Amino acid sequence: MDNLWLWLLGAAALVVLGVALLPRLSKPASAPRKLDIPRIEPKEEMAEEISPTAQPVRREAEDLFIPHHYGVDRLVVLAKDPHWLYAYWEISSNKYQKFVHRYGEEAWHASRPVLRVYDITGLAEESPLTAHSHQEIFLDPFADNWFIEVGQPDRSFFLELGRLLPDGRYIKLLTSNRVTTPRDSVSQRIDEEWMWIEGIYKMLHRVPYGSGSEALAGKNDFAGAIKPLGISSPGFKQ
């Protein structure tokens, strides 16, 4: 009799254990289904053969590293709003070496990085030296980007990054692209020009795409009609 009780007790314990374990046991059965993605370890390559599509290998998290510098000399300026510009830059070791070669390492450390902002509104691309004005910003020695308050909507700028030597000499290192701040008010130019869309399409048809502004400028009133840059735009002929 004692034995029977023991047996019953044992059986009950097994049933309880079984019930408790069942959900846990059933889980791993469903888990491998998620393996349609490549967390597969080398020993389980069989799984790959079963699935017909080529299952690529998952890469390591370390791939998320992206370099801060690309070893390229560049100074890029963007307009943030009518009053602010943003610039970022990178000076390659080549550029640095050249500077050191010419002026000495001392000069690099003794000089200060400066950003020059040239106002070139309305000037042709080839004549940056005639800039209306420039502003000089002293930079933090380790900065590689800067928000610049120009406070002038609807003006065009380009930047130069250089170093100012203790004796006042300025050494230019990088030149930026050109940028124009957007307008922040209604225009005062109240002359108007109207365009029939067929007209312009017919005309544009004759202009090969990608022809530079110089090519267009050679074609007198043609350029005037397409690019009304002047304050008093000529009437649209055609």
Place this chain on the structure above:
Amino acid sequence: MAKGYLAIVLHAHLPYVRHPESEKILEEKWFYEAVTETYIPLIDVFDRLVGDNIPFRLTFSISPPLLSMMTDPLMQQRYVRHLEKLIELAHKEEARTCGGPFHQAALMYKERFQRAYEIFVHRNGCNLVQAFKRLQNLGCLEITTCAATHGFLPLMMVNRQAVRAQIETAVNLHQKHFGCAPNGIWLPECGYAHGVDEILKEYGLKFFFTDNHGVLFAYHRPRFGVFAPIYCPSGVAAFGRDVESSKQVWSADEGYPGDPDYREFYRDIGYDLDEEYIKNYIHPDGIRTHTGMKYHRITGKVDLADKQPYYPEWARNKAEIHAGNFMFNREKQVEYLSAFMERPPIIVAPYDAELFGHWWFEGPVWLDFLIRKMATSSTLRMVTPSDYLKMHKCNQMTRPCPSTWGNAGYNQVWLNEKNHWIYRHLHMAADRMNELADLFPRAEGNLRRALNQAGRELLLAQSSDWAFIISTGTMVPYAVKRTKQHIANFLRLYDDIKYCRIDEGFVSYLEWQNNIFPDIDYRSWRTREGQCRKAVS
């Protein structure tokens, strides 16, 4: 003849959040939620209007990432599963709320989800693009495209090839799915910069939209303000957003969506109910998420805990009143404006499509009422930009003002102290892609696959959503990770291609992971003939 035109523009976009590696990625749910709450209800509204013979013209912009997800079999399958679970939950909820104040709302959800299933699975074969295409062919919708991955063009213009690739890829995908080239484009974030229009012109695009000041602050003062489009010197038309009609719908305080009878977005049973009960319908790790079943109305400026029950019928009545009010205001606006203009003014009212249904639950019903009312108006006529340009071919020519529809109106949202770091990488990657495309004018085989994938990675990194999310401060780690991941993928592909050591396994992996744009052509980045590459610096 109508005294004025109303052009309603809905811009539908979501970033590419397809994650084949796991069903547990929270961000993928953005797509499912928007399908249930916005795209299907809108299609339903349009289909019913067609069924009732109500004529309407609406502009609908579908971004290429959204188009790609809608047509992706994996996303379709997963969505059906998602919807089945929702229906299951709605059945449980029907029983649970029986006799209580939430029962009406629970019943409404059950019917909506079942209807969504019917529309998604049975009517459109799991591909909602079919529905949009049908509505396009019926002459109800004018579907415009958007940049390939919603790249923010004003800050991409330092490399025009990058902008060209965004446009070219988008136009090709649009043509593939809708059977015709798009006439117009929704510039991502309404971001316009000088020169963008010239690139649009190269791809046959005839119009785009700007925010109000994009047209109003044009180089020459526009004679009709934003109530007529302007032509850029390239001949591409720019339509400016009307402020008044925007504010009535957008504004959180004075706008319609804030009405006390409308549904409260932030009370969701995914957060409110016992974990034991709801755990199968939220994130598998127990993270609380929206289920889409929300039983409270906005009530007023009270705590979330004090929100009152939602009654669908009340909300519906309000939507009708608001639609009437919107039309009344537009009619007054048009009557006022036409006194100053020798042609009918056009009021351009663009909205994020996801505002309708997802944020503003009653948005689609409101739109339904509005369109039905408009059909009887003698003052107003619904048009699309193409309709307008066909009727009014002569327009003032000037240059639009660079602008966006982001906070403060310029590039601040996508370029500030939080997210500025991405541009040094995006620009470098674009330059390198341009370099690769020029280096290999006729690649084949694995080289071609690698080049195309490099293009995909670059496009995905350029998505304006990442900069936006980093700037606004919610879900930042995801946006940072996506930006870095695509840049890292691109850089590795670049090195592999350049140094002739293409790892086919890696390329296959990326093709599987980031499969957007199956027909992408890396040559979209090549330097165009007659243009020389301009090195910055």
